[in-house]
Amino acid sequence: MRFIKKTHYNQDIQLFKHQGQLFWYGALGVALLLSPLVLSDFYLGELSLVFIYAIAGIGLMLLTGYTGLVSLGHAAFLAIGAYTHAYLLAQGWPFPVSILCATLLSSLVGAIIGIPALRMTGIYLAVATLAFAIIVEQVLSHWVSVTGGFRGMAVELPSIGSFSLDDSVTFYFLCLFILTGCLFLALNLLRTSTGRAMTAIRDSEISAQSMGIHLAYTKTLAFGISAGFTGLAGSLLAHKIGYLAPDSFTLLISIQLLLMVVVGGLGSLHGVIYGALFIGLLPQGLALLRDTLPPALAQIPGLEPGIFGLILVLVLIYEPQGIYGRWLKIRSYFEEFPLYRKATHKRQRSYLRTERLK
Amino acid sequence: MQFALARGFHFLEVLQLLVSGISQGCVYGLIALGFVLIYKATEMVNFAQGDLMMLGAFFAYSYINIFELPFYLAFPATILTMAIIGALTERLLLRPMIGEPHFSVLMLTIGLGFILRAVAGAIWGNEPRSLSTPYAGGVIDLNGLIIGYENMVIILGTAALCLLLYLFFRFTRLGLAMQAASQNQLAAFYVGIPVKRVYSMVWAISASISAVAGILVAPVSLIDPLMGFVGIKAFAAAIVGGFGSLPGAIVGGLIIGIVEQFAGLYLPPGFSDVSAYVILLAMLLIRPQGIFASMQRKKV
Amino acid sequence: MSLLAANNLSLSFGGVHAVEDVSFSVNKGEVFSIIGPNGAGKTTLFNLISRIYDASTGSIRFNEQDISQVPTHRIAELGIARTFQNTELFEQETVLRNLLIGQHVHRRTNLLQEFLFLPSVRQQELRFRKDVEDVIDLLDLQHYRHQVIANLPYGVRKMVEVARALCLKPRLLLLDEPSSGLNPEETEDLSFQIEDINEELGTTIIMVEHDMNLVSRTSTRVMALADGKLIAVGSPVEIQQHPEVLKAYLGE
Missing domain, CATH: 3.40.50.300 (P-loop containing nucleotide triphosphate hydrolases)
Structure with a gap:
């Protein structure tokens, strides 16, 4: 076990709490910077996709994991980011301006959608966002002049001035850079008042209010920020897939994003990264699985979503804190060996939670 | 885009739309009833309700079209099968989740929905099937107002089922026990209500209602693994009606069913598909507790 | 008066x-x-x-x-600050963070500054922490500073709630x-x-x-x-x- 002597309150505020953390995150950073030297284009592409998922995941995690508001419609913000960016690029806007506008628009729409959410909790909100996502999907299919309708629209190649960002190495660095920036912003948010206000709302609205936290404002803000991150991911995703069609942003994608934050581990940014790795690499895993399964099983049409569902169910029942929670348990097992007790990580359950009159 | 409003309202046409709206609305209402029942008793939200309906329809199809059972035998057989599946689902998947946050349960049932769709796809394949019923194809002609037997059966069947449920909750011990368990899990347990068994029963009943919905709707729409997606509209219906209210579920279903039909004819394409969700969002803005309110804020 | x-x-x-x-x-x-x-x-x-x-x-x-x-x-x-009959703490957070939430009303920074963690934000965080530590000393909560609320005994929770209310000054x-x-x-x-x-x-x-x-x-x-x-x-x-x-x- 590591014991740290603390001599200044600054130490509890730092992003890296001690030298060890700094070393390991530094090592990870160097490895990511050097990986284009060893990895093939295909794997760089896959990693870029993981980064994009992670950016979207940060958005959803801030909303669901930290503010406790569930969104079943985050694919809509992904779509808004992607389509706005593609449309503005097609109008000849420069790449950085376009991506910024896409992020802001997505954020604005998120804040507006957050407004009906202010009076609702839990399930109502989840369904409202679901309804919103379905409406967005329909708008994408029918607003032909902007979105190309069912035919979809091609996305122009990314470039800043005459410098092309299109080849896989540059795009990889672009995604890595933006992800690092997003992580930095999110971490800062979480260690200051606004982030604390969000977690306060998650744990108890009534006492958050008594602490002077404006529920409506903070929830709208959380929605806006969350949608912004997801929209930003959407505009990067537009380049990754190259051609936008309404069926790239279905309910399944929304669920996949939720799966990512749940499997990764709710309430931690580490969880986002684990979740993104999981979601990003799952299709490869499934492809391998398909090869080994008997053809009769492997040919089931809905196999992939089915396995998604199965993993979701198993994680929720056996490890509700996700991959990150499991990792923490394994780590403390070794740190405290042989004193580790299972009960250390026992969760509190609540049996009295009625919100109803009859 | 051309607005069809110019065509004007013809009385008969309106009536015709109303009838098909009501029949579609009954189906939404029945699925919504399943949602509400489970929510009332266990405070869990079952997002896989539509998929239970899909499963029910497939079982009915197997019994009637494959095993060639007569309809009057296949009907109870389907309900029994679904009741068992419902109870098993509760026992194996939901019971470990008692006391966990609502969100986890919601996610779990979403996952369950994906699994059920994959399983159905694996067993029955993805091509749409049609269910043969003794009442297929017939119509009643009321002075030009044409009502198919299938729609007739949907409406009457829903009415009968509602009456049955009303009597059940009002007068039977089990019904009362369910109401008690829905108020307060711990208190119900202390006064000797076997809360866990009650939960299994609730799931069984809810799955059976979905099975009835599946059998009723199968002759009108075809059976395929994705038919459970109407569950989302039913969910909207449950909220419009006031989540937690049984009559609200049916009323909400009818509203959405009827509006959809009219939107389909009088508004540009695409509006019919989203009308349910637009109603939902509007409702959440204007009166978030729904038509029959039953929510209350937490006491401190 | x-x-x-x-x-x-x-x-x-x-x-x-x-x-x-x-x-x-x-x-x-x-x-x-x-x-x-x-x-x-x-x-x-x-x-x-x-x-x-x-x-x-x-x-x-x-x-x-x-x-x-x-x-x-x-x-x-x-x-005006209050506590609740059956405690309404932020269960999944540490005692320290609970008390910092109590400082919310004294926030003087805006969202943009917080996103970038500008020096003004750092100053504010250090000030918050010092005030929180004063309350911790007053109510003898030093041992629990970094513990998550859900793992604390009831008596301590009650005191944490009083402490959180005091953080509002x-x-x-x-x-x-x-x-x-x-x-x-x-x-x-x-x-x-x-x-x-x-x-x-x-x-x-x-x-x-x-x-x-x-x-x-x-x-x-x-x-x-x-x-x-x-x-x-x-x-x-x-x-x-x-x-x-x-x-x-x-x-x-």
């Missing part, structure tokens, strides 16, 4: 009068206790003062300002049954801490409490309620001997 004055407050829930025509005023620097049998409307009164409920009639003035229409979240800014502190669920030893400590808060910080305290021992040790004045109505206000001794109060507790 009255800090808080309630005039003819009433609130009814579907025909039941939870609070009926209650008027009282609390002086600056007082420890004012509210007693009464279960269902007397004590907690409802708290919920009215902290604006969780809207009064049906009547008004509340705090510091010469009418607060009957002030939105709930503004109450904390005005300087309130002028008026509302304590809803601070001793319920505490053992005699912890209750003993509590009475000293209430005195400390009152005397060292100069905070006015209104307390709903059942433990008459604690009430008589700490309170300046006591108000007795029964069935939503005010029965008597007076010194702890006066109240304990008041015939109407005895009747409310013991029956005829």
Whole structure:
């Protein structure tokens, strides 16, 4: 076990709490910077996709994991980011301006959608966002002049001035850079008042209010920020897939994003990264699985979503804190060996939670 | 885009739309009833309700079209099968989740929905099937107002089922026990209500209602693994009606069913598909507790 | 000098009068206790003062300002902090973060500064932390600083909740049954801490409490309620001997 002597309150505020953390995150950073030297284009592409998922995941995690508001419609913000960016690029806007506008628009729409959410909790909100996502999907299919309708629209190649960002190495660095920036912003948010206000709302609205936290404002803000991150991911995703069609942003994608934050581990940014790795690499895993399964099983049409569902169910029942929670348990097992007790990580359950009159 | 409003309202046409709206609305209402029942008793939200309906329809199809059972035998057989599946689902998947946050349960049932769709796809394949019923194809002609037997059966069947449920909750011990368990899990347990068994029963009943919905709707729409997606509209219906209210579920279903039909004819394409969700969002803005309110804020 | 004055407050829930025509005023620097049998409307009164409920009639003035229409979240800014009967802490957070949330009203930075963690934000965080540590020292919570609330025993949680309320630096502190669920030893400590808060910080305290021992040790004045109505206000001794109060507790 590591014991740290603390001599200044600054130490509890730092992003890296001690030298060890700094070393390991530094090592990870160097490895990511050097990986284009060893990895093939295909794997760089896959990693870029993981980064994009992670950016979207940060958005959803801030909303669901930290503010406790569930969104079943985050694919809509992904779509808004992607389509706005593609449309503005097609109008000849420069790449950085376009991506910024896409992020802001997505954020604005998120804040507006957050407004009906202010009076609702839990399930109502989840369904409202679901309804919103379905409406967005329909708008994408029918607003032909902007979105190309069912035919979809091609996305122009990314470039800043005459410098092309299109080849896989540059795009990889672009995604890595933006992800690092997003992580930095999110971490800062979480260690200051606004982030604390969000977690306060998650744990108890009534006492958050008594602490002077404006529920409506903070929830709208959380929605806006969350949608912004997801929209930003959407505009990067537009380049990754190259051609936008309404069926790239279905309910399944929304669920996949939720799966990512749940499997990764709710309430931690580490969880986002684990979740993104999981979601990003799952299709490869499934492809391998398909090869080994008997053809009769492997040919089931809905196999992939089915396995998604199965993993979701198993994680929720056996490890509700996700991959990150499991990792923490394994780590403390070794740190405290042989004193580790299972009960250390026992969760509190609540049996009295009625919100109803009859 | 051309607005069809110019065509004007013809009385008969309106009536015709109303009838098909009501029949579609009954189906939404029945699925919504399943949602509400489970929510009332266990405070869990079952997002896989539509998929239970899909499963029910497939079982009915197997019994009637494959095993060639007569309809009057296949009907109870389907309900029994679904009741068992419902109870098993509760026992194996939901019971470990008692006391966990609502969100986890919601996610779990979403996952369950994906699994059920994959399983159905694996067993029955993805091509749409049609269910043969003794009442297929017939119509009643009321002075030009044409009502198919299938729609007739949907409406009457829903009415009968509602009456049955009303009597059940009002007068039977089990019904009362369910109401008690829905108020307060711990208190119900202390006064000797076997809360866990009650939960299994609730799931069984809810799955059976979905099975009835599946059998009723199968002759009108075809059976395929994705038919459970109407569950989302039913969910909207449950909220419009006031989540937690049984009559609200049916009323909400009818509203959405009827509006959809009219939107389909009088508004540009695409509006019919989203009308349910637009109603939902509007409702959440204007009166978030729904038509029959039953929510209350937490006491401190 | 009255800090808080309630005039003819009433609130009814579907025909039941939870609070009926209650008027009282609390002086600056007082420890004012509210007693009464279960269902007397004590907690409802708290919920009215902290604006969780809207009064049906009547008004509340705090510091010469009418607060009957002030939105709930503004109450904390005005300087009223409260605890809850069954504790309402942020369960998944550490004690430290709970107390930092208590500092929310003192926030002077905006969202953009926080996103970038500018030096002004760092200064503010350090200031918050110092103030939090003062409260931790006052209430002896040093050992629990980095523990998650969900893992703490009930007695500690109650103290954390008081600490969180103090982080607002309130002028008026509302304590809803601070001793319920505490053992005699912890209750003993509590009475000293209430005195400390009152005397060292100069905070006015209104307390709903059942433990008459604690009430008589700490309170300046006591108000007795029964069935939503005010029965008597007076010194702890006066109240304990008041015939109407005895009747409310013991029956005829």
